Amino acid sequence: MSTPVILQDLQAAFPGWCIWRSSAGRLWATRTGRHLTDAELDRGLCRTIDADDVPELAQHLRDQEGLEP
Incomplete structure (x- = not known):
């Protein structure tokens, strides 16, 4: 997958997450639609992750996908 360059690209690439930019300019993503078990x-x-920019958040989200069963 290519690296998303804007927030809308990131949201489209990772539909299982709610993604937003905080008032401080930091990017956040929280899982939607499912709760994680203690084992997960x-x-x-992670339920919620954050990053400084779109490419960094995209990498964190790809890392999360890699941990899925």
């Missing part, structure tokens, strides 16, 4: 959290899955 122990494996490194």
Whole structure:
């Protein structure tokens, strides 16, 4: 997958996440539609992640996908 360059691209590429920019300019993503189990959290899955910019958040989201069963 190519690296998303704008927030709308990021949202389209990762539909299972609610993505937004905080008033401080930091990017955040929170899972939607499912709750993680304790075992998933122990494996490194996150409910919410943050990053400084779109490429960094995209990488974090790809990393999360890689931890899925």
